[in-house]
Structures are given as structure tokens and as C-alpha cells.
Amino acid sequence: xxxxxxxxxxxxxxxxxxxxxxxxxxxxxxxxxxxxxxxxxxxxxxxxxxxxxxxxxxxxxxxxxxxxxxxxxxxxxxxxxxxxxxxxxxxxxxxxxxxxxxxxxxxxxxxxxxxxxxxxxxxxxxxxxxxxxxxxxxxxxxxxxxxxxxxxxxxxxxxxxxxxxxxxxxxxxxxxxxxxxxxxxxxxxxxxxxxxxxxxxxxxxxxxxxxxxxxxxxxxxxxxxxxxxxxxxxxxxxxxxxxxxxxxxxxxxxxxxxxxxxxxxxxxxxxxxxxxxxxxxxxxxxxxxxxxxxxxxxxxxxxxxxxxxxxxxxxxxxxxxxxxxxxxxxxxxxxxxxxxxxxxxxxxxxxxxxxxxxxxxxxxxxxxxxxxxxxxxxxxxxxxxxxxxxxxxxxxxxxxxxxxxxxxxxxxxxxxxxxxxxxxxxxxxxxxxxxxxxxxxxxxxxxxxx
Numbered sequence: 001x002x003x004x005x006x007x008x009x010x011x012x013x014x015x016x017x018x019x020x021x022x023x024x025x026x027x028x029x030x031x032x033x034x035x036x037x038x039x040x041x042x043x044x045x046x047x048x049x050x051x052x053x054x055x056x057x058x059x060x061x062x063x064x065x066x067x068x069x070x071x072x073x074x075x076x077x078x079x080x081x082x083x084x085x086x087x088x089x090x091x092x093x094x095x096x097x098x099x100x101x102x103x104x105x106x107x108x109x110x111x112x113x114x115x116x117x118x119x120x121x122x123x124x125x126x127x128x129x130x131x132x133x134x135x136x137x138x139x140x141x142x143x144x145x146x147x148x149x150x151x152x153x154x155x156x157x158x159x160x161x162x163x164x165x166x167x168x169x170x171x172x173x174x175x176x177x178x179x180x181x182x183x184x185x186x187x188x189x190x191x192x193x194x195x196x197x198x199x200x201x202x203x204x205x206x207x208x209x210x211x212x213x214x215x216x217x218x219x220x221x222x223x224x225x226x227x228x229x230x231x232x233x234x235x236x237x238x239x240x241x242x243x244x245x246x247x248x249x250x251x252x253x254x255x256x257x258x259x260x261x262x263x264x265x266x267x268x269x270x271x272x273x274x275x276x277x278x279x280x281x282x283x284x285x286x287x288x289x290x291x292x293x294x295x296x297x298x299x300x301x302x303x304x305x306x307x308x309x310x311x312x313x314x315x316x317x318x319x320x321x322x323x324x325x326x327x328x329x330x331x332x333x334x335x336x337x338x339x340x341x342x343x344x345x346x347x348x349x350x351x352x353x354x355x356x357x358x359x360x361x362x363x364x365x366x367x368x369x370x371x372x373x374x375x376x377x378x379x380x381x382x383x384x385x386x387x388x389x390x391x392x393x394x395x396x397x398x399x400x401x402x403x404x405x406x407x408x409x410x411x412x413x414x415x416x417x418x419x420x421x422x423x424x425x426x427x428x429x430x431x432x433x434x435x436x437x438x439x440x441x442x443x444x445x446x447x448x449x450x
Contacts, residue, residue: 251299251349252280255296259282277318278315278324280295280298286364286368293320293363294321294322295312295324297325298349299326303330304330306341310342313343322363325347325356326346327352328348329349338355338392339388345384
């Protein structure tokens with residue numbers, strides 16, 4: 001084995017600082033040169049590090065550009081290959097679809113041809129059967145016609161014989177009738193006088209008995225009628241009293257329900273029957289405080305009485321209420337719909353709700369403003385004058401008219417909807433029938449339906 005020579009080590013000339021050692025040769029470095037050497041070494045190291053970093057950045061940039069170029073080329077190649085494969089697959093799918101369609105069309109034509117052949121054979125057999133049946137019916141018709149003609153001849157012969165016998169019997173009967181008439185005439189002439197006398201006697205006796213029976217029946221009927229009239233009058237008075245109570249109870253209950261539904265936050269109560277006072281007490285409550293009261297009475301009677309208003313006015317004073325409303329159907333002769341009597345508002349039941357809303361607002365406002373009694377009475381008088389005025393009645397009539405128009409509009413809309421629903425139902429039924437006919441025809445063609 002040859003002996004290799006040792007490679008000598010050379011180092012660049014440099015300064016040694018005292019107290020320090022050179023990192024290359026491990027020699028001591030003088031102190032006066034240590035700072036300079038240290039700065040040079042640090043500068044050299046920084047330069048070498050920056051050079052290495054620059055070369056690494058350039059190398060990384062070049063490698064990255066090369067990698068991106070290679071990746072873009074591979075991506076383009078992959079896209080081209082995918083597009084080519086997709087086109088080839090589409091072409092194959094189209095070819096298979098076309099082949100499947102041609103096979104299906106061929107099978108459909110063959111099936112249709114088979115059905116046509118079967119229908120042709122069935123039609124031929126049907127025509128043969130029909131022709132044979134026609135021949136049989138023709139022969140049967142000829143035989144029946146011949147038999148009918150023979151029977152007609154027999155019937156004609158029998159008819160002539162029967163007519164001859166009938167003529168003979170008619171002649172015998174006519175002779176017997178004439179003989180009977182002559183005998184009866186003779187007998188009637190002999191007994192007519194006696195019969196007339198007896199009939200006259202019986203008629204006179206019957207008339208006398210009839211007159212006596214009629215007089216007795218009339219007397220009995222008159223007495224019974226008098227008793228019935230007395231009973232009917234008593235029942236009518238009782239019925240009118242009960243009806244008035246029932247009608248009043250119903251009107252009061254209806255008014256109570258209307259007030260409860262309209263003024264939900266107020267305290268509304270009915271006064272029990274037999275207890276003195278108004279029918280309904282309405283306490284107006286605003287912000288948790290009682291602002292005032294309104295009392296109501298319901299009188300659905302057939303006649304007006306002034307004592308209705310007088311009683312309700314006394315009930316208003318006893319209850320310390322601000323207003324009183326009397327709901328009734330029959331008004332005084334000089335007024336209708338609305339009136340004021342003895343500080344009580346007379347109102348038709350249809351107007352009570354609107355009047356109550358106005359009076360409630362008046363009660364709340366007067367309580368909020370804390371008016372004196374004089375001012376309250378003045379405001380109340382002005383309000384009552386306005387309520388019974390023609391302008392107020394016009395406003396109420398306008399409200400009623402528009403409300404009726406709204407109801408008529410709802411009815412018309414319901415009728416229109418109902419007509420649309422009927423037309424839609426008829427169209428749906430027609431569509432279903434058409435669909436059923438279509439399915440039947442298709443089933444008959446493909447052999448599913450006979």
C-alpha cells in the first residue's frame with residue numbers, strides 16, 4: 001500500500017490579540033488588535049452569510065419557477081387527456097343510446113305488427129261470425145214472418161165469426177131491453193102518485209127534525225165557543241206576559257255579551273232578577289282606577305211606556321252613575337232610533353254599542369280633566385244634544401251602510417270562490433275521465449285491455 005503524503009495546512013496572515021485565541025490556529029491575540037479583529041470577523045461572517053442567503057434565494061426561486069412550469073405543463077396535459085376521454089365517452093354513450101333506441105323501436109314495430117296481425121285475424125273471424133249470424137237471423141225472420149201471416153189469417157177469420165155472434169146477441173138484447181122498458185113504464189105510471197105522496201111526507205118530517213137538530217147544535221156550539229174564547233184570552237194574556245219576560249231576558253243577555261266583548265278591561269255585571277236597580281252596571285276603568293259608571297236597561301216590549309225612562313233615571317241616581325242607556329224597540333210616537341227622556345238615552349239595540357263607546361270616552365275625559373259638576377253637566381248636555389241630532393244619525397247610517405257593503409262584498413267573494421271551486425272540480429273530473437280513456441286506449445293497443 002502506498003503511503004499518502006500529508007496535506008500541509010496554510011492559513012492566511014492574521015493578527016493575534018492578547019488574552020484571546022485565534023479560532024483558526026489557536027494562537028493568542030494581542031489586546032490592541034482584538035476589537036479590530038473582532039469587527040472584521042463579524043463583518044466577514046455577515047458578508048458570507050448574506051452571500052449564502054442570496055445564493056439560496058436565487059436557487060429556491062429558480063427551482064420554484066421550474067416546478068411551476070412543470071406542474072402547468074402536466075396540468076394542461078391532464079386537461080387535454082380528460083377532454084379527449086370525455087369526448088370519447090360521450091361518443092360511445094351516444095352510440096349505445098342510438099343502438100338502444102333502434103332496438104326499442106324495432107321491438108315496438110314488431111310488437112305492433114304482431115298486434116295488427118292478431119287484430120286482423122280476430123276481425124276476420126268476427127266478420128265471419130257476424131255474417132253467419134246474419135244469415136241465421138234472416139232465416140229466422142222469414143220463418144217468423146210466415147208464421148205471423150198464418151196467425152193473422154186465423155185471427156181475421158176468428159174476428160169475423162165473433163162479430164157475427166155479437167150481432168146476434170145485440171139483436172136479442174135490444175128486444176129484451178124494449179120489453180123491459182115497456183113493463184117498467186107501465187109499473188111506474190101506476191106507482192108514481194103513491195111514491196110522490198110518501199116522499200113528500202118523509203121530506204117534511206126530515207126538515208122538521210133537521211131544523212130542531214141544527215138549533216140544538218148551534219146552542220151547544222155557541223156555549224162551547226164562549227168557553228173557548230174565555231180560555232184563549234186567558235192563555236194569550238199569560239203567554240204575552242211570559243214572552244215579555246223571555247224576550248227581556250234574551251235582550252238583556254245579548255246586551256251584556258256585547259258590552260263584555262267590547263269593553264274587555266272594564267267591570268261589567270248583571271243585576272240579579274228581583275233585585276232593585278238597572279239590568280246591567282258598567283264601571284269604567286282606566287289605568288286601574290274607576291272613572292265612572294254607566295247603567296243599562298233592556299226593554300224589548302211591543303209598546304212604549306214613560307215609566308221605563310223614569311225607573312232607569314232613578315236607578316242611575318241610586319247607583320251614582322254618569323249616564324244611563326235604555327235599549328228598546330218601540331219608541332215614543334214622535335221619535336225613533338235615538339232620543340233622550342229624563343236624562344236617559346233611548347237607543348235601538350243596534351245603536352247601543354256605538355253610544356256606549358262615546359259615553360265611556362266622555363266619562364274617562366271628564367275624570368281626567370277633573371271638571372266641576374257644572375262643567376260636567378254642560379258637557380253632558382252638549383253630548384246628548386249631539387247624540388240625538390241628525391248629523392249623528394247620518395254618521396251612524398253611513399257606518400251601517402258601509403258595514404253592510406263589507407258584508408255584501410264578503411258574500412260576493414264567497415260566491416266567486418265557490419264558482420271557481422266548482423269549475424276547478426269539473427275540470428279535474430274531465431281531466432281524469434280523459435286520462436282514463438287514454439289509458440284504456442293504450443292498454444287496448446298493447447293488449448292489456450280486452
